Amino acid sequence: MATLEAAYGRLRDQLRDLRRVAGHVIAGPALWVLFAVLAVYSAVNPDTRQLFVVGVVVGSIYALGSMGLTLTYGILKFGNFAHGDMMMLGGYFAFFALTGQILGERGDIEASWGLDSLPAATDGIAGLSFGYGLIIATVVAVAAMSALSLGIDRAVYRTLRRRKSGIVIFSIASLGVAIAARSVILIFWGPDPRVFVSGIHPAKSLPFDITLKADQMFILGAAVTLTILVSLLLYRTKLGKAMRAMSDNPDLARISGINTERIIRWTWIIGSTLVAIAGVLLALQSQLNPQLGFVILLPLFASAILGGVGSPAGALVGAMIVGISQEVSIDYFAPGYKPGVAFVILIFILLLRPNGLFGAKA
């Protein structure tokens, strides 16, 4: 009897090992093939081709968001739940810099200044819906978000670091920051959605029955450019290498003489830059909406995990997969299920390939 039980135990262990190995060896390439087939199918199928293209645009925004997420995760070692709401707040900052509008006791008050009062600041450039005013407003938002993030780090996260708090405490604290950011939006700009530029902007017809707005092409271009810039930063500059070193082993980074607090400050600045730009682009693609920050958090996490936490190129690919899957799913399910699609992808990845498609270290 005892020998039978032992044999059963051994068999069970072997099966478990086999499943683990199979998971590693098969799941990676199999998922790649699966995603590639689905992407090509949806791009070729005339019914979903337009959705595919929109998915690429949405994926671009997710890419910027999840790249910031992956950076803060790598250096600070916690999932920042405030990322989506901070993105939205960045969008609102740009809105404020552009229009000077803020919610008063009886509706909006408009400040006497605002970048849109500069000459020709809102005239569309090359078919875009916005002019140079929004570009300057984005720069203002980047600066404001960087300063705000540094302040939050000093007040909240640095205190936790000094107490050597666990990762869960950090994440819950970031949830608090998320709620605070959303409340700031509600207090200053109210619950109603807002847009940078109102009016109708016709889409351009492209070959293969695709229509795309100039703004959407701009979003795609911005995402690809920023992905390249972040990769160059991480792999070609001293600061970027120190960031990767810290992500690898913070203690050894300190021992090597790297001032880790300084690297953390730079990480917040770079992360906030991506956050603010992603927020502005998100508002261009859809609108400024206080609830959107939390809705977008799930696809951002799905993209970052899919791409393997810590890799900007991975975040781009992961974001494209999530964005395209969500948009193409509209052809099959009601659009209300879009967040569900991100959820399903996230669960599958965590089950089959927890280190991401690229197999980076967790």
Add this chain to the structure above:
Amino acid sequence: MKVVLEARGIVSGYDEVEILHGVSVSVHEGEMVAVIGPNGAGKSTLLRAIFGLLPVRSGAVFLQGEEVTNLQPDRLVGKGLGYVPQVENVFPTLTISENLEMGGFVRRDGVGQRLDQVYDLFPDLAGRRQEKAGRLSGGQRQMLALARALMLDPQVLLLDEPSASLSPKMVGTLFERIGEINKSGTAILLVEQNAREALSLCHRGYVLAMGLNRLEGEARGLLDNEEVGKLYLGA
């Protein structure tokens, strides 16, 4: 000979647990000093306390005459102290060349020249500069860890059990390399389990036990010491 590193009456430990109850060691210019002792004697704790990784509760650390007690590691490396931890002492996803660059992070004048010198010392690393450190074998990793700490050309190098988990052949090569580093002028404070090998390489030695100094003296003398032989050398 001038004393380059001195720790006086160090009391330190983790949280509530006091591990060192007043340990003193000193290293002279160009000297190689071994710290040996049984498991739990506080050898690694001593290095961590000297390097500012653990708070020194009582006692003092002097680097070239200047008091540096409880100074943060990034300040200490600037003052000429280097430290190689026992484990996790390379950045696995960084290439060999990036690991060395990080070792020289605080250098203002760039790492180029020093990089060449360090590659000369470790020719086996020079041939694989673009390889990720995570792919190296245990022995090569220890070489890279040493090389990383040498990037700042430290006055004193603290080595925490460099031979742990290496094959006997690799231990020989590694100790040979450590000897070369010492001959080039770097003073070394070496914590070792491999007491016999460490003592035969070093000038002087300290024996720690239960967080206190037990014995000290010329390495040769310690090797021949009956008590040391019985307790730590398995003679």
